[in-house]
Amino acid sequence: MSIANAGRVLFGRTPKLTRNLAQISSLKFYSSQMPKYEFVKTEKVGENQNIAVITLDRMKGLNLLNNTVINEVNDAVFKFDKDDSVSVLILTGSEKAFAAGADVKDMQVMDYSQAVKEEFLESWTAISKTRKPLIGAVNGYALGGGCELALMCDIIYAGEKAQFAQPEITIGTMPGAGGTQRLTRNMGLSKAMEMVLTGNYMNAVEAEKAGLVSKIFPPDQLLAETIKLAEKIASHSPLIISMAKKSVHIAYETTLKQGLQFERTSFYGTFATADRKEGMTAFVEKRAPKYINE
Incomplete structure (x- = not known):
């Protein structure tokens, strides 16, 4: 499990972080025949090697999202979705951040006509169309587009230090990749409205109570527990x-x-x-x- 650890969090500052690698000795890993991506790592794991793990690994911004990152995620997800040897997919990030949101520098220079012509964010919701179960393993920050990316997963497991938020309102815009829609369906009107209109963060315990996540684990156990869930699902037809x-x-x-x-x-x-x-x-x-x- 790779841990991307350097840079800044969207809508806030973080201290400089160091990169670490967490080893899970009880799991079997091997390299799959997949393209070598710039910001995404892929591997197959599990006793039967039928669980695909897709890890966001954009080091210089706690997995800040842009079109390149999303296109790589989409490519990996849909290749595994068509791979008959894979039964369940897991999407994860680092212990510091699942994904800290969209890169504001990319959006700052965009105007209305450009957004419309380029259909900005249109491809960001593609992973919600997978046939196979997609599980989000969320540690650290899941902010803005990162929260929306997690919401596209069928099941979310969270680390104890996970933080969810839709802070777009604090920079003069609003969610555009499903945040206002999926949050409302997951948690109800009042909770979703509070998150969207305030930009406030929701911790893992609050997210579990609200129905946003299924279970919470210590950060260093999250991926292993998510793989256990995936293997249980994969044991069925x-x-x-x-x-x-x-x-x-x-x-x-x-x-x-x-x-x-x-x-x-x-x-x-x-x-x-x-x-x-x-x-x-x-x-x-x-x-x-x-x-x-x-």
Whole structure:
């Protein structure tokens, strides 16, 4: 697990930090056949080497986001999404910052017509369209675009020192990559409105209580615990996992009536799969199922 440690945090100053590497001796790591990115590291981990870890590693700004960083994240995510040897994806950063937001210097010189013509931030939400489960492992700062990036993950595990915020209001703008929408759906109107209108930070305990994150761990245990979760998910049928994920997102995005209809249709659809038959047969025979993703 690489720990990016130098630079400044968006909307605030931080002392100069040193780079460290945290070793997780109980996990199996190996290099995957992926492009060599400038700001992103990739690896496959786990007992079956079927968990993809994508680590933001922009050293000079606590993982400040720009189009280059996002394009690299998108490329890595969608390559793993198409890789049949991968069942679950994890997106993480360093112990100091998951991502400290968009680089203000890039935005400072932009005007309205440029933003419209370039469809600024359009590609920043692409990872929300993955078929496979995407888990965010958030340590340190998840601010602005970093918070929005975490919100695009299907599940968020957080380190005890994680800090979430949408501080765009403090520099004369507002969230533009889903912050006002996903926060409201995750936490409700009042909490989301408070975060967006004040720019206040929310710590990990508050985020868990608000439903923003699932669980909290010590920073040095976060990735290992996230991998455990990923391996638990990966033990099930990849085909059925993708169907169930889509059904949950339909609940998140549509009405109850539409969601129930989609869920029932998807449930019926599982009866046309070999994995549904294998799962139920294995249960009756009291043995572990052997899924074939069909």
